[in-house]
Amino acid sequence: xxxxxxxxxxxxxxxxxxxxxxxxxxxxxxxxxxxxxxxxxxxxxxxxxxxxxxxxxxxxxxxxxxxxxxxxxxxxxxxxxxxxxxxxxxxxxxxxxxxxxxxxxxxxxxxxxxxxxxxxxxxxxxxxxxxxxxxxxxxxxxxxxxxxxxxxxxxxxxxxxxxxxxxxxxxxxxxxxxxxxxxxxxxxxxxxxxxxxxxxxxxxxxxxxxxxxxxxxxxxxxxxxxxxxxxxxxxxxxxxxxxxxxxxxxxxxxxxxxxxxxxxxxxxxxxxxxxxxxxxxxxxxxx
Amino acid sequence: xxxxxxxxxxxxxxxxxxxxxxxxxxxxxxxxxxxxxxxxxxxxxxxxxxxxxxxxxxxxxxxxxxxxxxxxxxxxxxxxxxxxxxxxxxxxxxxxxxxxxxxxxxxxxxxxxxxxxxxxxxxxxxxxxxxxxxxxxxxxxxxxxxxxxxxxxxxxxxxxxxxxxxxxxxxxxxxxxxxxxxxxxxxxxxxxxxxxxxxxxxxxxxxxxxxxxxxxxxxxxxxxxxxxxxxxxxxxxxxxxxxxxxxxxxxxxxxxxxxxxxxxxxxxxxxxxxxxxxxxxxxxxxxxxxxxxxxxxxxxxxxxxxxxxxxxxxxxxxxxxxxxxxxxxxxxxxxxxxxxxxxxxxxxxxxxxxxxxxxxxxxxxxxxxxxxxxxxxxxxxxxxxxxxxxxxxxxxxxxxxxxxxxxxxxxxxxxxxxxxxxxxxxxxxxxxxxxxxxxxxxxxxxxxxxxxxxxxxxxxxxxxxxxxxxxxxxxxxxxxxxxxxxxxxxxxx
Numbered sequence: 001x002x003x004x005x006x007x008x009x010x011x012x013x014x015x016x017x018x019x020x021x022x023x024x025x026x027x028x029x030x031x032x033x034x035x036x037x038x039x040x041x042x043x044x045x046x047x048x049x050x051x052x053x054x055x056x057x058x059x060x061x062x063x064x065x066x067x068x069x070x071x072x073x074x075x076x077x078x079x080x081x082x083x084x085x086x087x088x089x090x091x092x093x094x095x096x097x098x099x100x101x102x103x104x105x106x107x108x109x110x111x112x113x114x115x116x117x118x119x120x121x122x123x124x125x126x127x128x129x130x131x132x133x134x135x136x137x138x139x140x141x142x143x144x145x146x147x148x149x150x151x152x153x154x155x156x157x158x159x160x161x162x163x164x165x166x167x168x169x170x171x172x173x174x175x176x177x178x179x180x181x182x183x184x185x186x187x188x189x190x191x192x193x194x195x196x197x198x199x200x201x202x203x204x205x206x207x208x209x210x211x212x213x214x215x216x217x218x219x220x221x222x223x224x225x226x227x228x229x230x231x232x233x234x235x236x237x238x239x240x241x242x243x244x245x246x247x248x249x250x251x252x253x254x255x256x257x258x259x260x261x262x263x264x265x266x267x268x269x270x271x272x273x274x275x276x277x278x279x280x281x282x283x284x285x286x287x
Numbered sequence: 288x289x290x291x292x293x294x295x296x297x298x299x300x301x302x303x304x305x306x307x308x309x310x311x312x313x314x315x316x317x318x319x320x321x322x323x324x325x326x327x328x329x330x331x332x333x334x335x336x337x338x339x340x341x342x343x344x345x346x347x348x349x350x351x352x353x354x355x356x357x358x359x360x361x362x363x364x365x366x367x368x369x370x371x372x373x374x375x376x377x378x379x380x381x382x383x384x385x386x387x388x389x390x391x392x393x394x395x396x397x398x399x400x401x402x403x404x405x406x407x408x409x410x411x412x413x414x415x416x417x418x419x420x421x422x423x424x425x426x427x428x429x430x431x432x433x434x435x436x437x438x439x440x441x442x443x444x445x446x447x448x449x450x451x452x453x454x455x456x457x458x459x460x461x462x463x464x465x466x467x468x469x470x471x472x473x474x475x476x477x478x479x480x481x482x483x484x485x486x487x488x489x490x491x492x493x494x495x496x497x498x499x500x501x502x503x504x505x506x507x508x509x510x511x512x513x514x515x516x517x518x519x520x521x522x523x524x525x526x527x528x529x530x531x532x533x534x535x536x537x538x539x540x541x542x543x544x545x546x547x548x549x550x551x552x553x554x555x556x557x558x559x560x561x562x563x564x565x566x567x568x569x570x571x572x573x574x575x576x577x578x579x580x581x582x583x584x585x586x587x588x589x590x591x592x593x594x595x596x597x598x599x600x601x602x603x604x605x606x607x608x609x610x611x612x613x614x615x616x617x618x619x620x621x622x623x624x625x626x627x628x629x630x631x632x633x634x635x636x637x638x639x640x641x642x643x644x645x646x647x648x649x650x651x652x653x654x655x656x657x658x659x660x661x662x663x664x665x666x667x668x669x670x671x672x673x674x675x676x677x678x679x680x681x682x683x684x685x686x687x688x689x690x691x692x693x694x695x696x697x698x699x700x701x702x703x704x705x706x707x708x709x710x711x712x713x714x715x716x717x718x719x720x721x722x723x724x725x726x727x728x729x730x731x732x733x734x735x736x737x738x739x740x741x742x743x744x745x746x747x748x749x750x751x752x753x754x755x756x757x758x759x760x761x762x763x764x765x766x767x768x769x770x771x772x773x774x775x776x777x778x779x780x
Contacts, residue, residue: 073389075388080387082387085384086378090322095318100384102310102311102390103385103388103389103390103395105390107309107310109310
């Protein structure tokens, strides 16, 4: 196991951001889904050693983040893309990555610069290396943030909403990159993009109210909605959520009426069945 | 993005022998010296230096002092850049990328402090460039490196102060507040009640000038070496405060810095022995007893060895006037020496004066060339020519005879700039009556003025010869002076 999380809890006053979370991660890509406020970012921050849980234990690559020396070692070995990374607007892309590479203890100048060029190339920013960050679009900044998480070829990648703000083409390229990286690494992706999870994740964990609601394969999550999705000519009553499709029919998720035309569910349907319509609406808005 | 995510070779060699702080220092230093604000500071420093030095023939030990404090604009720029860099290095939020890197905050801030070396070295390079410009301008005396290094030290001090303040009070405006506090101390200290400021005078940014030896400025004893050490002590202490963390080295820096500053601060305030002052004069401008003399007939110029390079300038200023003197001319000597008294009134000290004490002019006495004055200015030529003219006419320091004054002005007006500024010395408050200048103006209308003066030289240089007698001898009219005014009221007739 590369990452083990055992019964961790984190409270902010009366709010239980994490309330007894357990799981283990191995090589491959794990998607972390959940509505806003489910505790996803808190969980990732705990794994990235930014936050210490109130209770429970974490093990990353055999190191315990509770111990200062281990914490430093974990920081050497992981790559972390925060949800809202700060940028230094007057830096060029190269300088930004170079600075963070130094902080990651890449002190040999030639090697470090080679590494900076590598991660910029991986994220398609080679031609922007001398561009000031203030001149980058939102999507490019997201790619730059992703680039910094790849410094040093980390064995564990913790990515908090990596595809937010990326256009469809870049999202496909991101999928391509992450799937290649995941062949030898552990990747944990927190996202609202259920289609990304369906496309690239071997495993999905759904978090809600600080608890693990589901831990299994994307197929397993989809199966939760098996027999619960149907099409109807009229807006059906009693469905958890309904929307009009391009063909003019209504797609509904919930308990189908007798004789309904059932269709194959998607991972989004499974997620909806798990966390409820309100959460899904929140996620749609957030996305 | 490419599909090829090959493993980086650099990743395997991540832990190198080069300390992170040094690498960070290089990065931060490069960022600072590449920043527009730094270059604005450099331009301002160069402009200020040129403004201060362009009017003067360079006196190197004085230039050393000037090129230290004129680097203040760079220090201001670096204070801001260092503060902002610390703000970045702290990480604005817990989730900020620097906060999740192996290098802890203390190391990240230490990188900024180490990076201050770069702007300090760049400041020294700016000073050297300005010094090179100075060297093309016929400089005299000796360069004082400990004074000059006050510039880079000033940059380091401002940066370290700002870094320390921002580390513990993280806000974009902290560097400004730190600079204002520092400037406030600098300005307030000399005017402190009951003179307590003199006890903490070293808190001032520039090397201090010793009150008892302020005149002449460039030969005053200034404990610049001690002051430089004191500044370095402060920088070390502030660097320690900025980088406080788990490492003991920060406490070591604070300790060493405070001990150094605490020892050298009072030491530079200690009493100055006369022998120290004389040694400083001897070291900077040469020994008073060992003058370098050159004779350009009929004038012998004796300069302190540090100023020997100016004898040619003095000769060039005086020779045209000497050529007007009738043969034979008695030998004349111009001898240079520094004045040993400050002429401050009892109970006064330097801190009571913003610029220079009013007795400043007193140090120029007969046959003394001003030490290290602004030779480029016509007023210095005037003073030099005045000493030579007075001796040629036979005046005792000042020409009191009426006819003597006319001849004196005639000689001095050989210099066109002096001629154009004769009113400078012939107004109601002047040493000369404007009757002299009116007679000179009338005389200058005659092409044979020189031969008229030469023909009557004995009479005109007699201290008892009056304007009326001089006018008769020169065949011009001497306007009558009103008794009350002592000259001609309302200008020449």
